[in-house]
Amino acid sequence: MTDLIVCTALGMEARAVARGLRPAREHSRVRVVRVGMGPDRAARAAALLPPAGALAVTGFAGALDDGLRPGDVLVATEVRSGDRVWPCPSAPLLAGELARAGLRAVTGPLVTSPRVVSGRDRRALALEGGIAVDMESAPLAAAARGRPFAAVRVIVDTPAAPLLSLATMGGAVAACRTLTRIGPVLARWAAATGPRRVLLASPRSFCAGVDRAIEIVERALVRFGPPVYVRKQIVHNAHVVRDLERRGAVFVDDLAEVPELPGGAVTVFSAHGVSPAVREEAGRRGLRVVDATCPLVAKVHAEARRFAARGDLVVLIGHAGHEEVEGVLGEMPGAGVLAEDEAAVEALPASLAEGRGVACLTQTTLAADEAEEVAAAVRRRFPGAEGPRDDDICYATTNRQRAVRAVAAEAQLVLVVGSANSSNARRLTEVAARSGRDGAPLARLVDGPGDIALEWLRGARTVGLTASASTPASLVDAVVAALGGLGPLDVEERRVTEENVEFTLPKEVRP
Numbered sequence: 001m002t003d004l005i006v007c008t009a010l011g012m013e014a015r016a017v018a019r020g021l022r023p024a025r026e027h028s029r030v031r032v033v034r035v036g037m038g039p040d041r042a043a044r045a046a047a048l049l050p051p052a053g054a055l056a057v058t059g060f061a062g063a064l065d066d067g068l069r070p071g072d073v074l075v076a077t078e079v080r081s082g083d084r085v086w087p088c089p090s091a092p093l094l095a096g097e098l099a100r101a102g103l104r105a106v107t108g109p110l111v112t113s114p115r116v117v118s119g120r121d122r123r124a125l126a127l128e129g130g131i132a133v134d135m136e137s138a139p140l141a142a143a144a145r146g147r148p149f150a151a152v153r154v155i156v157d158t159p160a161a162p163l164l165s166l167a168t169m170g171g172a173v174a175a176c177r178t179l180t181r182i183g184p185v186l187a188r189w190a191a192a193t194g195p196r197r198v199l200l201a202s203p204r205s206f207c208a209g210v211d212r213a214i215e216i217v218e219r220a221l222v223r224f225g226p227p228v229y230v231r232k233q234i235v236h237n238a239h240v241v242r243d244l245e246r247r248g249a250v251f252v253d254d255l256a257e258v259p260e261l262p263g264g265a266v267t268v269f270s271a272h273g274v275s276p277a278v279r280e281e282a283g284r285r286g287l288r289v290v291d292a293t294c295p296l297v298a299k300v301h302a303e304a305r306r307f308a309a310r311g312d313l314v315v316l317i318g319h320a321g322h323e324e325v326e327g328v329l330g331e332m333p334g335a336g337v338l339a340e341d342e343a344a345v346e347a348l349p350a351s352l353a354e355g356r357g358v359a360c361l362t363q364t365t366l367a368a369d370e371a372e373e374v375a376a377a378v379r380r381r382f383p384g385a386e387g388p389r390d391d392d393i394c395y396a397t398t399n400r401q402r403a404v405r406a407v408a409a410e411a412q413l414v415l416v417v418g419s420a421n422s423s424n425a426r427r428l429t430e431v432a433a434r435s436g437r438d439g440a441p442l443a444r445l446v447d448g449p450g451d452i453a454l455e456w457l458r459g460a461r462t463v464g465l466t467a468s469a470s471t472p473a474s475l476v477d478a479v480v481a482a483l484g485g486l487g488p489l490d491v492e493e494r495r496v497t498e499e500n501v502e503f504t505l506p507k508e509v510r511p
């Protein structure tokens with residue numbers, strides 16, 4: 001049985017990729033097959049390929065898209081020929097791995113043509129949506145018949161520098177070097193293939209506060225028109241921010257970056273909340289504020305004000321620099337202190353609490369078990385300290401942590417989809433890592449399928465999958481789809497509870 005079959009059209013392509021595959025051949029069965037040039041030869045060779053093993057086609061290709069440059073590596077998301085289309089779902093995984101190997105990887109449709117195309121033909125294929133063209137991938141994709149398939153091509157000519165120009169000849173040497181570097185990546189891809197079970201933690205992805213915050217920006221864009229300024233990331237997710245930017249939102253770190261506009265610029269406060277000082281500044285500047293602070297964060301602000309008003313020392317358990325923490329501390333100048341861990345609590349001078357009560361609050365997105373340890377330290381340090389309330393850590397955080405624990409107990413690998421600056425996502429990853437039974441599962445935070453290192457998937461037959469409260473569900477779907485390109489996938493959901501929380505919109509954007 002062969003683990004990986006790599007097909008190329010030309011001898012020089014075969015030799016180049018075989019050089020890169022040499023180390024992999026020591027511990028896995030790899031065959032490099034020269035299929036010949038053109039779809040007919042490739043089809044004849046495809047009929048003779050071994051029946052098992054991951055199948056990849058690689059070699060040179062011509063760019064159809066003006067944005068591609070010689071040396072770019074195209075990982076086909078699908079292969080097209082005439083009316084037929086063969087999807088290549090693992091493309092984002094391969095492209096991410098190639099990028100980490102230092103190559104300029106792009107993804108997109110690859111068209112197989114029966115002949116070398118130039119001029120008008122090239123433009124016609126580009127208009128049909130292909131971004132690169134080759135002459136062999138389609139018959140090989142057709143021969144894959146359900147086995148993992150990938151088409152990875154190095155761009156050697158472009159619409160501006162077509163085949164056989166001097167630039168192309170020189171580029172072939174560099175392209176061969178690139179093929180050699182593609183070899184080990186294909187070996188890692190093949191090692192990651194195989195049947196797999198995916199356990200979807202539920203609930204996962206957007207919570208009610210994030211849904212509401214995004215809807216507020218969307219409605220503000222419709223009602224007031226762009227630009228709509230948003231102080232800080234509306235929620236901590238790079239994909240959400242990019243999408244809203246495309247639609248006319250302008251994200252700023254500081255209100256000072258919001259320009260003076262007649263009638264006041266429309267400015268949204270993010271879901272994480274702001275301190276009273278920020279509200280006052282917005283008022284002074286005459287900004288038209290729409291407040292997307294999550295009502296559950298606003299509840300912690302209200303508690304902070306209440307404790308501070310009665311003269312308490314308020315210990316806030318949370319992470320320094322997080323916007324929510326800055327906003328809550330801003331509610332209680334002179335009364336609030338931040339404690340990130342037990343050591344920070346022990347280090348608090350006893351004199352701080354002299355002659356007054358002590359209360360405790362937590363950031364809404366902490367790991368419940370860790371926060372309780374710090375809260376216990378507060379109670380030891382200051383006997384009689386009040387709080388934190390059970391629901392300071394919000395329902396969405398608690399539910400997602402329970403759900404990830406349920407899948408981590410069965411998985412060899414847990415993938416948490418979320419951005420690195422999301423507290424929620426980082427805590428989910430930590431909770432997953434602590435939750436395994438026979439040794440903790442490997443738990444990794446990824447922003448999308450391209451961040452998944454193929455090495456993690458090797459031997460991981462059960463993968464737990466979740467997403468932070470700020471991550472769109474579509475990114476989880478994208479990860480599932482990509483994993484499905486590595487072999488048969490059995491997807492099961494582990495639901496620990498139902499969520500039916502909804503928050504009303506602020507009056508400025510209410511229907």
Ligand code: SF4
Nearest residue numbers: 207209210294364394
């Ligand atoms: S994670 Fe919790 S506090 Fe944060 S926005 Fe969602 S519901 Fe609100």
